[in-house]
Amino acid sequence: MGAGADERADLPEPMARVLADYERHLVSERDLTPHTVRAYTTDVAGLLEHAARLGHTEVAELDLRTLRSWLAKQQTLGRSRTTVARRATAARVFTGWLLRTGRASTDAGASLGSPRAHKSLPPVLRADEAADLVRAAAALADDGSPVGLRDVAMLELLYATGIRVGELVGLDVDDVDRERNVVRVLGKGRKERTVPFGRPAARALDFWTKHGRPQLAVDGSGPALFLGVRGGRIDQRAVRTLVHRRIAEVPGAPDIGPHGLRHTAATHLLEGGADLRSVQEILGHASLATTQLYTHVTTDRLRRAYQQAHPRA
Numbered sequence: 001m002g003a004g005a006d007e008r009a010d011l012p013e014p015m016a017r018v019l020a021d022y023e024r025h026l027v028s029e030r031d032l033t034p035h036t037v038r039a040y041t042t043d044v045a046g047l048l049e050h051a052a053r054l055g056h057t058e059v060a061e062l063d064l065r066t067l068r069s070w071l072a073k074q075q076t077l078g079r080s081r082t083t084v085a086r087r088a089t090a091a092r093v094f095t096g097w098l099l100r101t102g103r104a105s106t107d108a109g110a111s112l113g114s115p116r117a118h119k120s121l122p123p124v125l126r127a128d129e130a131a132d133l134v135r136a137a138a139a140l141a142d143d144g145s146p147v148g149l150r151d152v153a154m155l156e157l158l159y160a161t162g163i164r165v166g167e168l169v170g171l172d173v174d175d176v177d178r179e180r181n182v183v184r185v186l187g188k189g190r191k192e193r194t195v196p197f198g199r200p201a202a203r204a205l206d207f208w209t210k211h212g213r214p215q216l217a218v219d220g221s222g223p224a225l226f227l228g229v230r231g232g233r234i235d236q237r238a239v240r241t242l243v244h245r246r247i248a249e250v251p252g253a254p255d256i257g258p259h260g261l262r263h264t265a266a267t268h269l270l271e272g273g274a275d276l277r278s279v280q281e282i283l284g285h286a287s288l289a290t291t292q293l294y295t296h297v298t299t300d301r302l303r304r305a306y307q308q309a310h311p312r313a
Contacts, residue, residue, distance in 0.1 A: 149212030
């Protein structure tokens with residue numbers, strides 16, 4: 001799941017043992033996804049390999065100089081600012097855990113800085129393009145095919161709620177509350193939140209659950225809300241393929257995936273007057289700073305509109 005056996009074989013045995021303990025902590029106590037666990041442990045394995053080459057054999061010997069030289073090496077290898085920033089975060093989380101668990105007497109990473117990652121957002125759809133996207137998909141579902149009904153429901157829900165593609169495919173039938181038009185979502189860190197959706201998404205979900213899903217459901221379908229053609233829970237790759245294919249049918253629209261629809265939903269909410277805290281709750285952002293990125297998008301669009309329209313711009 002985490003760092004590979006080859007990576008650990010290069011480590012001094014005490015370091016390899018601590019790395020294994022750390023991986024178990026990430027899995028059992030923090031309940032992180034396999035992808036996140038693999039990213040953290042791979043970064044920490046790289047740090048420990050660097051420390052071992054400098055002559056360290058125990059994690060307690062990690063110091064700020066070692067951490068800084070490791071990050072400096074990442075930069076000399078041409079790693080992006082985003083990658084270096086992520087690895088600095090992984091180091092800080094690891095050294096904090098070492099201190100809390102008594103494996104080190106100080107937190108070597110507490111004073112570790114990192115380059116500020118360039119934060120950019122993918123292009124978003126205009127409101128009319130978003131409407132065209134769903135309209136085009138709905139036209140193809142007029143024959144009542146279960147796949148067509150499913151695709152419309154997924155597109156409507158993605159745009160209506162701004163949920164992540166992983167959250168979408170993880171939905172169960174009982175997660176949809178049609179009385180209140182909300183969906184219960186299990187987000188990052190297994191944090192649960194409730195997200196509202198509008199009437200178009202509600203209608204699409206009704207058509208799918210009443211007329212489409214029963215045609216695809218099999219004995220092993222379980223409670224999954226959205227099903228693949230073989231009756232199992234649909235996977236993220238299939239949803240990404242669907243979004244890209246449908247976006248290509250909208251003239252002039254940028255090529256975006258499900259994450260682009262998430263950004264589109266957030267941008268349209270803010271442009272429509274939603275407050276930042278509400279959008280943070282809807283998106284499931286742990287930090288308001290992440291949500292504030294969207295204010296730059298909306299400001300940029302306002303600036304462009306002003307420059308194009310005002311005679312004294």
